[in-house]
Amino acid sequence: MDTLLLSRIQFGANISFHILFPTITIALGWVLLFFRFRFARTGAQQWMDAYMFWVKVFALSFALGVVSGITMSFQFGTNWPGFMETVGNVAGPLLAYEVLTAFFLEAVFLGIMLFGARRVPTWLHLTATFLVAFGTTMSAFWIIVLNSWMHTPQGYELRDGIVHATDWWAIIFNPSLPYRLTHMLLASGLTVAFLIAGVAAFRRLIGDRAKTTATQLRVGLGLAALLIPLQIVAGDMHGLNTLEHQPAKVAAMEANWDTGPNVPLVLFALPDEDTRSNRAEIAIPNGASLILTHRLDGIVPGLNDFVAEDGTVLHPPVAPVFYGFRIMVGTGFAMLALSWLGMILIWRRGVDHLPRPYLMAATAMTFSGWLATLSGWYVTEIGRQPWLVTGVLSTKQAVGDVAAPLVMTTLIAYLAVYALLLAAYIAVIFHLARRAAAGKTPAREEPRQAPVGAIPAE
Amino acid sequence: MMTLDATTLPMIFATLMGVSILLYVILDGFDLGVGLLFPFATPTERDRMIASIGPFWDANETWLVLAIGLLLVAFPAAHGTILTALYLPVAIMLIGLILRGVAFEFRAKAPLSQKPNWDRAFFAGSLMTALSQGFMLGMYIMGLDWTGGHALFALLTAGALAVAYSFIGAAWTILKTDGVLQAKAVTWARGGIWGLVLGMGSVSLATPLVSPRIFDKWFSFPEILTLAPLPLISAALIGLLWYALRHLPTASDRFAWFPFVAATGLMCLGFAGMAYSFYPFIVPEKLTIYEAASSPESLRIILYGTCVVLPVILGYTVLAYTIFRGKATSLSYD
Numbered sequence: 001m002d003t004l005l006l007s008r009i010q011f012g013a014n015i016s017f018h019i020l021f022p023t024i025t026i027a028l029g030w031v032l033l034f035f036r037f038r039f040a041r042t043g044a045q046q047w048m049d050a051y052m053f054w055v056k057v058f059a060l061s062f063a064l065g066v067v068s069g070i071t072m073s074f075q076f077g078t079n080w081p082g083f084m085e086t087v088g089n090v091a092g093p094l095l096a097y098e099v100l101t102a103f104f105l106e107a108v109f110l111g112i113m114l115f116g117a118r119r120v121p122t123w124l125h126l127t128a129t130f131l132v133a134f135g136t137t138m139s140a141f142w143i144i145v146l147n148s149w150m151h152t153p154q155g156y157e158l159r160d161g162i163v164h165a166t167d168w169w170a171i172i173f174n175p176s177l178p179y180r181l182t183h184m185l186l187a188s189g190l191t192v193a194f195l196i197a198g199v200a201a202f203r204r205l206i207g208d209r210a211k212t213t214a215t216q217l218r219v220g221l222g223l224a225a226l227l228i229p230l231q232i233v234a235g236d237m238h239g240l241n242t243l244e245h246q247p248a249k250v251a252a253m254e255a256n257w258d259t260g261p262n263v264p265l266v267l268f269a270l271p272d273e274d275t276r277s278n279r280a281e282i283a284i285p286n287g288a289s290l291i292l293t294h295r296l297d298g299i300v301p302g303l304n305d306f307v308a309e310d311g312t313v314l315h316p317p318v319a320p321v322f323y324g325f326r327i328m329v330g331t332g333f334a335m336l337a338l339s340w341l342g343m344i345l346i347w348r349r350g351v352d353h354l355p356r357p358y359l360m361a362a363t364a365m366t367f368s369g370w371l372a373t374l375s376g377w378y379v380t381e382i383g384r385q386p387w388l389v390t391g392v393l394s395t396k397q398a399v400g401d402v403a404a405p406l407v408m409t410t411l412i413a414y415l416a417v418y419a420l421l422l423a424a425y426i427a428v429i430f431h432l433a434r435r436a437a438a439g440k441t442p443a444r445e446e447p448r449q450a451p452v453g454a455i456p457a458e
Numbered sequence: 459m460m461t462l463d464a465t466t467l468p469m470i471f472a473t474l475m476g477v478s479i480l481l482y483v484i485l486d487g488f489d490l491g492v493g494l495l496f497p498f499a500t501p502t503e504r505d506r507m508i509a510s511i512g513p514f515w516d517a518n519e520t521w522l523v524l525a526i527g528l529l530l531v532a533f534p535a536a537h538g539t540i541l542t543a544l545y546l547p548v549a550i551m552l553i554g555l556i557l558r559g560v561a562f563e564f565r566a567k568a569p570l571s572q573k574p575n576w577d578r579a580f581f582a583g584s585l586m587t588a589l590s591q592g593f594m595l596g597m598y599i600m601g602l603d604w605t606g607g608h609a610l611f612a613l614l615t616a617g618a619l620a621v622a623y624s625f626i627g628a629a630w631t632i633l634k635t636d637g638v639l640q641a642k643a644v645t646w647a648r649g650g651i652w653g654l655v656l657g658m659g660s661v662s663l664a665t666p667l668v669s670p671r672i673f674d675k676w677f678s679f680p681e682i683l684t685l686a687p688l689p690l691i692s693a694a695l696i697g698l699l700w701y702a703l704r705h706l707p708t709a710s711d712r713f714a715w716f717p718f719v720a721a722t723g724l725m726c727l728g729f730a731g732m733a734y735s736f737y738p739f740i741v742p743e744k745l746t747i748y749e750a751a752s753s754p755e756s757l758r759i760i761l762y763g764t765c766v767v768l769p770v771i772l773g774y775t776v777l778a779y780t781i782f783r784g785k786a787t788s789l790s791y792d
Contacts, residue, residue: 001620056567059563060560060563060564060567062516063516063559063560063562063563063564064559064560066516066519066520066559067555067556067558067560068556069523070519070522070523070526070552070555071552071556072522073526073527073530074526074541074552076530076537077526077529077530077537077538077548078542078544078545078548078549080537081537081541081542082538082540084530084531084534084537085534085535085538085540088530088531088534088752088756089752089753089755089756090518090756092530092531092534092752092756092760093531093756093763094528095530095531095758096527096528096531096760096763096764097760098676099520099523099527100524100763100764100767100771102767109774109778110516110517111512111513111514111516111517111778111782112513112778112781114513115512115513115782116513116781116782119781119782164753164755165755165756165759166757170761187635204670219479226620227504282499303660313636314613363631371787400538400542401542402545406545406546409543409546410546410549412561413549413553414549417553417556420559421556424560424568427568428564428567428568431567431568431569432583454689
């Protein structure tokens with residue numbers, strides 16, 4: 001494998017590992033604020049129990065997000081020096097604002113949020129919780145501004161091959177930003193909804209009848225049932241936006257080779273770039289035309305339009321985009337089914353009488369948000385290839401001159417660390433759930449002992 | 459009135475970046491130092507050492523993100539050159555930072571039987587981070603050329619920085635704890651001060667010797683007179699430290715703050731000397747800050763945000779340190 005491919009896999013591995021944790025912390029911050037407010041309003045213990053349990057998961061996820069995020073900012077330099085050299089004038093300020101407005105806000109108030117409840121007044125603790133949630137969301141905003149600009153760049157001019165910013169308003173509110181941001185924030189909400197519901201269902205399964213598990217099931221499933229229809233609409237709008245600005249990506253998502261009307265919706269196929277056709281195709285006639293143009297005979301772009309006269313392929317690799325899209329959509333519909341079925345069951349039978357198979361299904365879907373989020377990001381990022389910044393900078397131009405074996409070495413090291421940490425993370429969440437179920441409530445589990453060591457007379 | 463143009467802006471950003479690096483080295487330095495001292499502490503002492511840095515480490519590490527972010531956004535050309543040249547040590551540092559950062563959380567939340575493993579990961583992560591940062595410092599001083607001699611020098615600075623971090627970590631522990639642990643930290647600091655003298659001394663001597671340009675900057679008249687306070691104050695601080703460590707811990711805990719403040723002072727002095735040596739170069743002997751800087755329009759945009767946000771950041775950093783002042787007690791989420 002060459003340096004370009006290895007660097008891409010390495011960046012992909014790093015950013016995939018990283019995004020798992022912000023996806024949780026962005027929405028979990030707001031959910032924690034909600035738990036905290038409900039406790040302040042009602043005084044009911046189950047809300048505090050929920051807060052105490054999930055604040056630990058928040059702290060853990062936050063730590064993993066921070067350390068894996070640091071890796072990202074270094075990777076720009078170590079592996080992709082061409083990126084900042086070419087588009088640094090745009091990417092730089094956006095990244096700087098991310099660090100300045102968001103990162104510090106989170107990092108500093110996190111200490112007060114986690115450990116300061118007894119040291120600061122309630123209003124300050126609530127404010128700290130709010131600022132952490134707000135900071136996480138702002139962090140997502142700036143990063144998605146930059147990412148969206150890389151997909152649909154505007155507000156710049158090229159001088160001697162270097163991008164110079166001309167209109168910051170146009171750069172920030174570039175055409176794909178509203179859709180991508182909405183799609184990602186909803187994805188975060190759904191990830192957290194299924195995480196909370198899944199862990200609560202697991203606690204029920206192992207015999208935890210505490211009131212807080214019922215509350216958490218209701219909150220998790222209710223949030224999921226509320227957000228998933230919104231997400232389907234937002235996803236559809238994002239797709240239409242992509243059709244307008246990045247037609248090659250949509251052609252790859254649909255595995256459609258020839259531009260034309262009455263394009264079928266391919267449910268399954270084995271896209272083959274050598275023969276430039278699909279094998280084993282199962283399709284619904286006119287489906288893609290209907291979804292993308294809302295007309296049976298609407299024109300849908302085909303991949304063959306994105307091949308240069310000399311044979312250079314200017315569209316993304318088809319198979320990963322095609323499959324990634326199907327995994328994301330499939331997971332989305334499974335989420336719809338589980339959450340709405342759950343709502344009906346809770347309404348008809350009550351949250352305490354959810355059948356075991358249902359609880360097992362909810363537990364199995366604990367991390368379904370991760371699956372959908374990752375596959376969605378693969379669709380959009382691989383779908384941008386061969387460009388790093390659409391029409392401005394190709395991925396190949398940006399890669400750094402590092403020896404392939406060296407990249408291979410660090411890639412293996414990163415993968416080993418990530419696999420270990422991911423396993424530990426999931427194990428710890430279920431360990432915490434078992435401990436909570438065994439009656440050791442999070443509040444009691446860390447003993448309030450006197451400072452260790454003899455204190456000299458003062 | 460100073461105008462914000464292609465001469466002043468790179469200087470402003472170089473200063474901001476320098477301050478971020480300095481703050482990082484001091485603040486995360488004591489976090490990493492505490493990690494490096496882990497093998498010498500008992501399991502209960504470790505809990506208390508973790509508690510002393512728990513509320514801060516995350517924000518401390520963020521100064522590194524700001525520093526590398528400023529390098530990235532303000533000096534994009536230098537960012538690529540420096541980081542590709544330091545590819546391997548950077549990767550080792552990143553893995554170290556990951557292990558160190560997650561160990562904080564895992565050691566408290568994983569099953570008790572796994573705690574010793576996460577303690578080991580905490581130490582290993584701190585060690586990897588400290589050594590690779592020291593190594594990068596050495597390679598940077600040597601102009602980022604990979605030769606056997608330069609790598610040897612970089613190994614020396616790697617050891618020196620690890621010792622310096624352990625020293626400030628021990629000083630922090632003296633400040634934030636009491637009793638047996640505090641007394642133990644004093645002995646750690648007594649052991650570390652020799653390494654500190656050796657490390658700072660060798661780096662200070664080697665830097666002018668490898669670069670005639672830096673030699674001229676220091677040893678010509680009248681610069682040598684204006685610069686003289688730097689080594690003199692350093693020597694005085696080390697003398698005072700040595701004296702203080704012989705008399706600590708005191709009965710009423712007076713002067714427990716002194717080792718930490720003195721270590722901070724030493725790091726500031728060392729950093730000032732280094733900054734003076736390298737200015738105006740950002741990639742030693744190859745690229746000046748003026749050549750590497752982004753366009754003035756982009757720098758101005760970043761500067762406006764920085765001017766608004768930096769005072770706020772400093773303000774609530776002080777707030778966090780005020781809330782968690784005093785001796786460290788066990789941390790809990792309520």
